Amino acid sequence: MSHASNIVYPLGPESPHAFDIIPLQPRNGMLDALCPVCKGHGQWNTEIDLVSFRCKRAICDLCLGTGWVETGTDPVTIADITLSPEGHPQWVTRHVPVRTTPH
Numbered sequence: 001m002s003h004a005s006n007i008v009y010p011l012g013p014e015s016p017h018a019f020d021i022i023p024l025q026p027r028n029g030m031l032d033a034l035c036p037v038c039k040g041h042g043q044w045n046t047e048i049d050l051v052s053f054r055c056k057r058a059i060c061d062l063c064l065g066t067g068w069v070e071t072g073t074d075p076v077t078i079a080d081i082t083l084s085p086e087g088h089p090q091w092v093t094r095h096v097p098v099r100t101t102p103h
């Protein structure tokens with residue numbers, strides 16, 4: 001039996017189906033505004049099967065996947081995981097350069 005599929009390839013966050021099955025991100029308390037690129041989703045589909053909803057996604061560059069951006073001049077930090085010199089994963093706080101967003 002073959003599985004039905006209907007695969008589409010959204011070209012970016014403006015494309016139809018780009019945000020199918022992707023929830024809005026909860027607001028990170030430090031950040032001011034919904035990301036103007038991904039509209040609060042933090043990522044979008046680059047490939048999605050409209051039958052099975054299997055998908056591949058791209059992470060938004062502007063908000064780094066948080067769905068929210070800082071509009072003022074406050075420093076932005078994000079939690080990230082890196083590999084320690086001993087080879088163990090560890091949580092770090094990364095400082096993100098302040099970007100100006102289009103208005």
Ligand SMILES: [Zn+2]
Binds near residue numbers: 042060066067
């Ligand atoms: Zn974004």
